[in-house]
Amino acid sequence: MKMPKNRAIYIGVVALVWAFAYFYIFNAKIDVNGDNCRYYTYATALATGQGYTDISAPTPHPTNAFPPGYPLLMMPLRFFTDSVVAQKVLNGLFLLGGALLLFFLMIKRKLPDSLALVGACAAILSDRVLHFSTMMMSEMSCFFVSAAAIYLLTLMKEEKPFYKDWAFYGMLVMVLLCYHIRTQGVALFAAVVLFFLCSKKWKEAAGTVAGFVVGCLPWVLRNKALGLGQSRYFESIAQVNPWRPEDGSLDLGGIVGRFFDTLAMLVSKALPNSVIPYFKVDYTPEVSAGFLLWVAAIVLVALIVRGFWSFGKYRWVLIGYTVFTFGLISIFSTPSENRYLTSIIPFLNMGLLVGLYEVVVWALRRMGSKLAFSPWILALLLLTSVGNIKELHAMNRMPFPPAYQNFFRMGAVLKEHVSPETVVASRKGELLYMFSGTRVTGYAFSQDDRAVIQKMLDDGVEYVILDQLGYSSTYRYLYPAIQKNDDLFFVASHIPNPDTYLLKFDREAARKKLSQTNP
Structure with a gap:
C-alpha cells in the first residue's frame, strides 16, 4: 500500500528536526563519565577477536561489568574505524530510528498524522535525550530497541498462532537485546508479559517467558563458566x-x-x-x-x-x-x-x-463546542525546549576543564614514554586508557593505606596519577596513602595549573615495607 504523500513529508520533517537539533548540539569530545570509554574498550576487544574482554586491565580478562548488547552494536563500526565520532553518530541514528518508530506507532493506533509528527519531534527535542545521544552510552540503543519491540508487538496477527508469526520472534529478539543492552531492560520484558496477560493471551505470555529465559541462558552460563559471579x-x-x-x-x-x-x-x-x-x-x-x-x-x-x-x-x-x-x-x-x-x-x-x-x-x-482542536497547536510546546538546547550547545562547545586537560596530557606523556604493557593506577582508568593506551587500574577504596599499597602491588602498578579531577575518593583514599608512604613514590612528570602528578611507584621498596609491617 502506497504511503500518503503528507505522511512521507512528515517523516522527512522528523528527520530534518533530528538533523538540525543533533548536529547543533553535537559534541565531538569524549565524555568524561568513564563508562562510555568502557563500552568503547569492550567493543574494541570484540572487533579485534579478543572476546568480551577488558583489554585495558593489568591482566586482560573476560568481563561482565556491563551487559554485552551495546558493545555488540558498536562492534561492526569499530571493526572498520577507531573513530569515536562515528560511534557518536551511530547513537544519534538510534535516536532518529526510535523517534520514527514512535511516529509509526501513533499512526498505527489511528492518531492524527499531525499529532504523530509532533509526538515524534517531542521524543527528539529533549535536552536530556540529546545529551546522551551524542556520547557513547547505551541509552539511545535501549530506546531504539524498546520502541522496535513495542512496534513489532502491534504487528502481530490476531488470526495467526504466535509461534508462526514473524513479528512475535522479532519482538522477542528486541526484548532480549534491550535486556542485554541495559539490565533495567528487564522492565520491557515484564511489560510485554503484562500486556499478554491483560489480553488473556496465556500462550503468548508463556512463550515470551520461555523465549526470554532461553535467550538469557548463554550470557548467564558464560558468566558462570568463567566464574564472574x-x-x-x-x-x-x-x-x-x-x-x-x-x-x-x-x-x-x-x-x-x-x-x-x-x-x-x-x-x-x-x-x-x-x-x-x-x-x-x-x-x-x-x-x-x-x-x-x-x-x-x-x-x-x-x-x-x-x-x-x-x-x-x-x-x-x-x-x-x-x-x-x-x-x-x-x-x-x-x-x-x-x-x-x-x-x-x-x-x-x-x-x-x-x-x-x-x-x-x-x-x-x-462543553458542546464545535471547534476542532488542531494538534499543530501542541507544536508550540516544542519551542519550550529551545532554551535548554541552546544551553546544551554552549556546554558541548566548551573545552575540557583544566584538570581534565592535564589528566589527558599526562596520558599522552605515558603513551610517548612507556610501553603499552605498563600498568598505571588512577581514579579514571577508563578515560586514561583512551589517551595513554597503557594498562590501567583503580586504587583500593580503603582508608587503610596498607590496603591501598597492597592493591597496587597485586595489580602490578608501576605508575600512579595524582589528579585534581574533583573525586572525593582521591582525597579520601589515594592521597593519604601516598602521604603516609611518600618514600615509595617519586615524581616522574608534573603538569601545573592545576597540579597533576605522574608518580613512579617503587614496587620493591613497597614489598619490603609491607613485609616488615606484616611479619
Whole structure:
C-alpha cells in the first residue's frame, strides 16, 4: 500500500528536526563519565577477536561489568574505524530510528498524522535525550530497541498462532537485546508479559517467558563458566554507598526505605524535570519536593497515563514499561537525579502530548463546542525546549576543564614514554586508557593505606596519577596513602595549573615495607 504523500513529508520533517537539533548540539569530545570509554574498550576487544574482554586491565580478562548488547552494536563500526565520532553518530541514528518508530506507532493506533509528527519531534527535542545521544552510552540503543519491540508487538496477527508469526520472534529478539543492552531492560520484558496477560493471551505470555529465559541462558552460563559471579548491579542493592565501602550495607528495612525515597524522588522531581524542559528542581536529598511539585507530578502522571490509554490494548505495555522502569531504578540505585530515566523519556514525552490532545478534545466535546482542536497547536510546546538546547550547545562547545586537560596530557606523556604493557593506577582508568593506551587500574577504596599499597602491588602498578579531577575518593583514599608512604613514590612528570602528578611507584621498596609491617 502506497504511503500518503503528507505522511512521507512528515517523516522527512522528523528527520530534518533530528538533523538540525543533533548536529547543533553535537559534541565531538569524549565524555568524561568513564563508562562510555568502557563500552568503547569492550567493543574494541570484540572487533579485534579478543572476546568480551577488558583489554585495558593489568591482566586482560573476560568481563561482565556491563551487559554485552551495546558493545555488540558498536562492534561492526569499530571493526572498520577507531573513530569515536562515528560511534557518536551511530547513537544519534538510534535516536532518529526510535523517534520514527514512535511516529509509526501513533499512526498505527489511528492518531492524527499531525499529532504523530509532533509526538515524534517531542521524543527528539529533549535536552536530556540529546545529551546522551551524542556520547557513547547505551541509552539511545535501549530506546531504539524498546520502541522496535513495542512496534513489532502491534504487528502481530490476531488470526495467526504466535509461534508462526514473524513479528512475535522479532519482538522477542528486541526484548532480549534491550535486556542485554541495559539490565533495567528487564522492565520491557515484564511489560510485554503484562500486556499478554491483560489480553488473556496465556500462550503468548508463556512463550515470551520461555523465549526470554532461553535467550538469557548463554550470557548467564558464560558468566558462570568463567566464574564472574553476578552483575555488579545486584551487588549494589544492599550497599549504603558504592563509592564508600566502609559505610557498610543496608538491612532489609534500609533497602525498603531507600526504595521509597528514590521512587518519590523519581516521581516528584525527576519526572517533571524530564518532560517539562524549563522545569528546574533541586535534587538535594535534604530538600523535599513540596506540595506544588507533587501536584505538578500527579498532573503529569495523569496526562501521560491518559496518553498511553489512547493506544488501546497496547496501553498496558507502555504503562507497564514505565512503572517497571521506575521500580527497577528505585531498587538498583542510590538517588541519581533523572539519568536512568533517559531511555524512556521519549515515551513519556509522547504520552504527555497525546494525553494533552485527548484531554483538550474531551473538554471541548463536553462543553458542546464545535471547534476542532488542531494538534499543530501542541507544536508550540516544542519551542519550550529551545532554551535548554541552546544551553546544551554552549556546554558541548566548551573545552575540557583544566584538570581534565592535564589528566589527558599526562596520558599522552605515558603513551610517548612507556610501553603499552605498563600498568598505571588512577581514579579514571577508563578515560586514561583512551589517551595513554597503557594498562590501567583503580586504587583500593580503603582508608587503610596498607590496603591501598597492597592493591597496587597485586595489580602490578608501576605508575600512579595524582589528579585534581574533583573525586572525593582521591582525597579520601589515594592521597593519604601516598602521604603516609611518600618514600615509595617519586615524581616522574608534573603538569601545573592545576597540579597533576605522574608518580613512579617503587614496587620493591613497597614489598619490603609491607613485609616488615606484616611479619
